Amino acid sequence: MFFHIVMERNMQLHPRHFGRNLRENIVSKLMKDVEGTCSGRHGFVVAITGIENIGKGLIRDGTGFVTFPVKYQCVVFRPFKGEILEAVVTMVNKMGFFAEAGPVQIFVSNHLIPDDMEFQSGDMPNYTTSDGSVKIQKDSEVRLKIIGTRVDATEIFCIGTIKDDFLGVINDPATA
Amino acid sequence: MSGEEEENAAELKIGDEFLKAKCLMNCEVSLILEHKYEQLRQTSEDPMNQVSQVFEKSLQYVKRFSRYKNPDAVRQVREILSRYQLAEFELCVLGNLCPETVEEAIAMVPSIKTKGRAHDDEAIEKMLNDLSLIKRFE
Structure with a gap:
């Protein structure tokens, strides 16, 4: 899910940036530093939408660098265990398939794909029901439930399932 | 981090911070990101180079899964x-x-x-x- 939250960060600035453009310099450095990053607690920072306030700078002894506490609003994407969302299938193999929902990758193991769907190899590997009516392949849109997340310093990775009511393919590129 | 362990969106256990935060629907995110992208396009020649991969993927995603466009x-x-x-x-x-x-x-x-x-x-x-x-x- 996407959220709009307020975050805080201490920005260290070199004295050469001081002057009448100080504020712009802080903001552009903040965008460069923060947008596109990911933390386990807040998820992926997609975009900064506004600056709430920039506090008083504190000069670091010995270096001349100044630290400014900056409060800013941003759009983040944070997946949760138990959340249901839609995703695009990016890769299919006999172990299961990978799907993407925005910046996050979700793996759905073949144990968590309904039992009546069989893996078919070929140049377009896919999972198909025995009557051929439902097919999951690259670029299919699926609705899935996140059942686990793994967080490391710079990435969030999810495990999903489509073995539940109202989950599964919502749009098949072959028939659309 | 103990709160993190028991998170479960199905029971609305998503942590206090996020529970109080403003959630955004895909269609709202799409409006925000398109606006930001448009701004970038006016100030730089090659906006796609300016944005992070996270931004690009999110924009594609919300455009694809927005139920409401207007x-x-x-x-x-x-x-x-x-x-x-x-x-x-x-x-x-x-x-x-x-x-x-x-x-x-x-x-x-x-x-x-x-x-x-x-x-x-x-x-x-x-x-x-x-x-x-x-x-x-x-």
Whole structure:
């Protein structure tokens, strides 16, 4: 899910940036530093939408660098265990398939794909029901439930399932 | 980090910070990101090089999965859903997935049926009806 939250960060600035453009310099450095990053607690920072306030700078002894506490609003994407969302299938193999929902990758193991769907190899590997009516392949849109997340310093990775009511393919590129 | 261990969106356990935060539906994110992208395009020649991969992927994703395209409809959806005493998170899941039946809505957002909350099937059905009306008249 996407959220709009307020975050805080201490920005260290070199004295050469001081002057009448100080504020712009802080903001552009903040965008460069923060947008596109990911933390386990807040998820992926997609975009900064506004600056709430920039506090008083504190000069670091010995270096001349100044630290400014900056409060800013941003759009983040944070997946949760138990959340249901839609995703695009990016890769299919006999172990299961990978799907993407925005910046996050979700793996759905073949144990968590309904039992009546069989893996078919070929140049377009896919999972198909025995009557051929439902097919999951690259670029299919699926609705899935996140059942686990793994967080490391710079990435969030999810495990999903489509073995539940109202989950599964919502749009098949072959028939659309 | 102990709170993190037991998070479960189905029971609305998403941590205090996110529970109080403003949730965004895909269609709202799409409006925000498109606006930001447009701004970048006016100030630089090659906007796609300026944005992070996370931004690019998110933009593609929300464009693909936005149920409502027109800004007025997006505002209406939020307005209508906010009449039903939903948590922000529940509101956005419903707005994103647009379930068609009461059963489906409960499967998508199990927390609306938990004890002590005033959502009976009729109220949920009315809510889904209101939603589908916006879609139809968009």
